[in-house]
Amino acid sequence: MTAPTNTTAESVAAHESSVEEAHAALAGGRPWQRYTLLAVGLVVALALPWFIYPPVAMDIAAMALFAIALDILLGYTGLLSFGHAAFWGTSAYTTGLVAIHFGVPFPLAVLAGAVVAMLLALPIGYLSVRRSGIYFAMVTLAFAQMVYFVGYQWSSLTGGENGLQSVPTNFFGIELIETDSFYFYYAALPIIILGMWIAWRIVHSPFGRVIVAIRDNAPRARALGYDVEKYKVMAFVLSAGLAGLAGGVFAISHGFVALPDLHWTTSGEVVLITVLGGIGTLWGGVVGAFIIVIMSDQLASSGFEGIGIITGTVFVIVVLLFRRGIWGTVRHLWLQRQARRGAKRSSSA
Amino acid sequence: MNAVLQYTVQGLAAGSFYALAALGLAIIFGVLGVVNFAHGAFYMLGAVTAAVLLDTLGLNLWWGLLVVPVLMFFFGVVIERLFVKWLLQLDPLYNFLLTFGLTLLLVDLVKRRYGVSGLPYQRPDVVQGRIELLGVGLPRYQLFVLVFSIVVCLVVWLLMTRTRIGMIVRASTEKPDLARALGINVGRWVTPIFGFGVALAGLAGVLAAPFRAITADMGSNFVIILFAVVVIGGLGSIVGAVVAGYLVGLVEAFGQAYASTFAQILIFVLMAVVVLVRPAGLFGREEAA
Numbered sequence: 036m037t038a039p040t041n042t043t044a045e046s047v048a049a050h051e052s053s054v055e056e057a058h059a060a061l062a063g064g065r066p067w068q069r070y071t072l073l074a075v076g077l078v079v080a081l082a083l084p085w086f087i088y089p090p091v092a093m094d095i096a097a098m099a100l101f102a103i104a105l106d107i108l109l110g111y112t113g114l115l116s117f118g119h120a121a122f123w124g125t126s127a128y129t130t131g132l133v134a135i136h137f138g139v140p141f142p143l144a145v146l147a148g149a150v151v152a153m154l155l156a157l158p159i160g161y162l163s164v165r166r167s168g169i170y171f172a173m174v175t176l177a178f179a180q181m182v183y184f185v186g187y188q189w190s191s192l193t194g195g196e197n198g199l200q201s202v203p204t205n206f207f208g209i210e211l212i213e214t215d216s217f218y219f220y221y222a223a224l225p226i227i228i229l230g231m232w233i234a235w236r237i238v239h240s241p242f243g244r245v246i247v248a249i250r251d252n253a254p255r256a257r258a259l260g261y262d263v264e265k266y267k268v269m270a271f272v273l274s275a276g277l278a279g280l281a282g283g284v285f286a287i288s289h290g291f292v293a294l295p296d297l298h299w300t301t302s303g304e305v306v307l308i309t310v311l312g313g314i315g316t317l318w319g320g321v322v323g324a325f326i327i328v329i330m331s332d333q334l335a336s337s338g339f340e341g342i343g344i345i346t347g348t349v350f351v352i353v354v355l356l357f358r359r360g361i362w363g364t365v366r367h368l369w370l371q372r373q374a375r376r377g378a379k380r381s382s383s384a
Numbered sequence: 385m386n387a388v389l390q391y392t393v394q395g396l397a398a399g400s401f402y403a404l405a406a407l408g409l410a411i412i413f414g415v416l417g418v419v420n421f422a423h424g425a426f427y428m429l430g431a432v433t434a435a436v437l438l439d440t441l442g443l444n445l446w447w448g449l450l451v452v453p454v455l456m457f458f459f460g461v462v463i464e465r466l467f468v469k470w471l472l473q474l475d476p477l478y479n480f481l482l483t484f485g486l487t488l489l490l491v492d493l494v495k496r497r498y499g500v501s502g503l504p505y506q507r508p509d510v511v512q513g514r515i516e517l518l519g520v521g522l523p524r525y526q527l528f529v530l531v532f533s534i535v536v537c538l539v540v541w542l543l544m545t546r547t548r549i550g551m552i553v554r555a556s557t558e559k560p561d562l563a564r565a566l567g568i569n570v571g572r573w574v575t576p577i578f579g580f581g582v583a584l585a586g587l588a589g590v591l592a593a594p595f596r597a598i599t600a601d602m603g604s605n606f607v608i609i610l611f612a613v614v615v616i617g618g619l620g621s622i623v624g625a626v627v628a629g630y631l632v633g634l635v636e637a638f639g640q641a642y643a644s645t646f647a648q649i650l651i652f653v654l655m656a657v658v659v660l661v662r663p664a665g666l667f668g669r670e671e672a673a
Contacts, residue, residue, distance in 0.1 A: 115477050162656055165663045169419045169476045170619065173611040174659060180608045181652035188645050299608060303484060310481060341496040347489030354482045355470055 076321065080224060087329070089216040090288060095328045096220075096227045097285040102308040102320030103234045104277035109306075110315030111238055112270045113250030114164075115172040117302050118179025119278050121159065122152040124297030125182060126279030127286035128193055131202040134287065140205050145226055145283030152279030153272050155182070160271030164264050167253070176299055183297040198293035202286055216288070223284050230280040234317060237273055246270050278305075307350050313360025322361050386520045391637045397526035397595075399633020400533030401427075401588045403626045405606070406613045407540060408584030410625035413614070414557030415570075415577045417476050418468060421483040424607025425490040426582050430456055430589020431598045432494055435503040445508050445594060449532075452590045453583040460582025464575045472574070487607075495600040507594035529591050536587065537626050544622065553577065557620065612655040618668020628666065 083092040101123055108114045126148030133144040163174045186193045193199060204219060206212045212222045237243050248256045249263050257263050286292045295301060308327050312319025327346065334342050353360065359367055409423050420426075433455060434448035443451060467486065471478040507525060514521035544550035555563040556570045564570050589603075596602060613632050617624030632651055639647030658665060 115480070162659050165659060169480055170615070172477065172480060173419065173615055173619075174655075176608060177612045177615065177652050177655055180605075181649055181656075184648040184652075188649070300604075303488070306481070306484070341492040343488035343492030344496070347485045347487070347492065350485030350488065351467065351482060354478055354485060355467065358474075358478065 072318070076318075077228075080228070081221075084217050084220045088332075089220045091328065091332050093216070093220050093223060093288040094285070094332075095324050096224060097281045097288065098305070098308060098328055099321040099324035100227050100230045100234075100281035100284075101278050101305050102312060102324055103231055103317050104274045104281065105305050105309045106314060106317055106320050107234055107237060107246075107274045107277070108270060109309055110317075110319075111243065111250060112246045112267060114167070114267065114271070115169075115306070116163075116175045116271070116274070117172045117299065117306060118159070118175035118177075118182075119275070119305055120297055120299060120301035121179035121182040122156055122275035122278040123282035123285070123301060123305070124186065124292075125155050126152040126282035127292045127296045128186065128199060130283035130286045131199040131292040132192070134202050134205065135199070138203070138205055140207055141223070141287045142226060144205075145280060145287065148283035148286070149276045149279035152282070153276040156272045156275030157268070160268040160275070164267040164271065176302065179297070179302055180299055183294070183299070186297045187294060193292075193294075196294060198291055199286075200291050202290050202292065204287055204290070219288065223288065226280060226284055230277045231317075233273075234277055237270075238317065242266075242269070304346075307346060309360075311349065311353050311360055313363030313366070316360070316362040316366060319360050319362035326361075386518075387641070389518060389520050390522065391641050392634065393522050393526050393530065395634035395637030396630055397529045397633070398636055399630035400529045401592050401606075401629075402610060402613050402632050403629030404533050404536060404588040404591070405585045405610055406617065406625035406629045407537060407622065408581035408588075409610060409614055410617070410619065410622045411553070411557075411584075412578055412581035413619055414622065415553060416468070416472060416479075416574055418472070418479040418483070418578075419476065419611075419619075420581065421480055421607065422463075422486045422490065423483075423581075423585050423610060424603030424605075425487045426456060426460070426585035426603075427589040427592070427606055428494065428600065428603035429459070429490065430586030431505075431593040431596070431602060432498065432503065432589075432600075433586070434590040434593045435505050435598050438505060439503075444506075445590070448590045448593070449587065453587045456586030457579040457583040459586075460579035461575055463582070464578040468578060469574070487603075491600050491604065498600065500599060500601075502597035502599050505593045505598060525594060529595065532591065536584075540584075549573075557622075609651060612651050614665075615655050616658045616665060618665025621665065621667035624665055624667025 080096065083095065087095070101119070105116060105119055108116050126145075128148075129151040130141075130144045130148035133139060133147045134141060137144075159175065159178045163171055163178065166174055187195060190196070204213045206219075206222055211218045213219075245256065245261055245266055248259075249261070249266055253263050256266075282296065285296075304327070308323035309320055310323075311326065312321065312323025330345065331342055334345065357364055405423060405427055409420060412418055412420050430452050433452050434445070437443040437448055437451065438445075463486070467482055468479055471482055513524055515524050515527060516522075542550075544554060552563070552568055552570075552573060555566075555568060556573060560570055592602075609632065613628045614625055616632065617626075617628030632654070635650050635654055636647055639650040643650070662668075
């Protein structure tokens with residue numbers, strides 16, 4: 036029967052992408068596979084605004100980085116943050132305010148946003164890592180809602196329910212970029228790619244190995260002398276910073292910041308994207324963002340109200356049947372094929 | 385002094401909704417190990433069902449308080465059988481995510497069917513108006529909600545402490561392995577317990593129907609505060625959930641009265657303090673992480 040226990044439960048990421056598989060993926064397979072993937076990704080990113088309305092393409096890029104930022108926590112540290120809207124939104128507001136009041140080029144404003152998001156993540160992370168598992172999700176969720184109410188009440192700064200209107204795009208007076216969303220995309224894309232590169236570096240660094248070790252077996256990591264809480268807080272702050280980069284670009288691209296950017300529904304959306312794409316994969320965030328943003332855009336423009344019916348159903352199906360997510364499933368099949376091939380070769384030899 | 389009494393009643397009445405719903409959340413978590421994100425959606429469904437029953441069949445509040453929890457119980461049973469049970473063996477985060485998906489689905493289904501503006505709800509005459517108490521006019525309905533919720537919590541407490549089912553539930557909550565070793569079929573109680581927890585959320589919804597705006601979104605902030613409530617009370621603790629529920633209601637009422645800007649924020653500050661000083665919650669035990 037369905038006798039539940041907490042003791043037999045494994046960490047989300049460790050359970051699905053069985054540990055060896057994750058490690059094989061960390062090692063990255065053969066270099067040519069990795070570079071082919073990177074090249075394909077870059078070409079798609081560069082070609083995107085030719086095929087998709089540029090502001091939507093920008094949304095995809097920003098959400099992809101947001102999901103990758105979350106994946107550093109969920110997939111690699113084993114912590115589900117259900118409050119990442121706090122960092123996305125805080126950075127969006129900061130970026131908007133800096134752009135409005137100081138008129139600096141937008142990458143500087145975005146950077147300021149990311150820094151403030153990291154500063155906010157420090158106390159929230161410090162408090163939240165005192166609990167793990169499901170508690171961590173609930174505590175981050177509650178703190179993010181606190182940030183939301185601060186944004187709601189502090190209307191002299193944030194504009195309250197009206198949001199932050201007319202955020203300018205300043206870019207050294209180059210008019211084409213400042214006014215045309217097509218060219219803006221190419222000016223902002225480097226920020227997104229920089230963020231993704233940082234995420235890749237984090238995951239593949241010695242630090243990245245430590246957080247994976249903590250995810251798989253925290254007591255053992257502690258016994259080996261790693262300060263588990265400190266590493267978790269560091270991962271949390273780094274993740275918040277990347278989420279901040281994404282939120283800042285989003286704010287500039289839209290030209291306004293609204294309260295929903297801070298609301299838990301935004302946190303939920305990025306969790307949805309990450310899980311749909313596949314946790315512990317990084318690439319999954321890109322795939323998930325692509326699907327969800329395009330689907331939302333199509334549904335909204337066709338006048339369908341109640342997008343939650345679709346996304347909710349998709350999410351329930353993914354959690355019940357495809358817990359590896361899209362990228363995780365593809366990677367799993369690929370690695371299985373590799374393994375079969377390898378076995379055949381060794382048996383024939 | 386008058387104002388203090390008034391805010392106390394108001395806070396305890398608001399806390400009644402939290403206490404009842406948090407009680408359901410705590411019982412489900414205790415036995416299934418599931419943090420039910422959809423609890424806010426079930427609360428909303430309780431209120432919407434009460435409004436629809438009143439509108440179509442003319443069933444008033446009293447009938448609603450009787451019928452809706454039964455309907456919600458069976459709804460919970462169906463949800464558990466169809467979805468939740470498949471993930472019980474895995475990390476509890478999966479059921480958290482699953483119930484999050486269900487929330488999106490349920491809220492937007494209700495939104496499509498009944499729109500975004502609130503449904504009307506007429507409360508019975510008996511609970512209209514005010515009662516004079518110590519020279520203060522207190523709304524009858526708030527007093528009714530308070531008394532009713534305390535009675536329900538007491539009944540649940542008696543069920544838990546005085547009956548065999550309650551003993552099994554407590555044993556399964558506190559020492560599931562030991563309970564199983566003693567020959568108790570813990571798994572058999574999983575589905576009805578989930579239904580029972582959902583019914584409590586629905587009951588809170590019916591009580592809130594004459595008191596709050598009945599919209600598809602009424603559960604979306606409610607569930608977050610509910611999480612704060614169980615974190616404050618200690619997630620494994622049934623008593624903690626109830627006490628923290630009333631406490632948060634009081635914080636909210638007095639916050640709104642004396643520092644309206646910070647009313648919502650105060651609850652989360654309280655939670656932060658509890659997490660800092662006593663991570664397991666006021667009534668929780670340390671190992672319940």
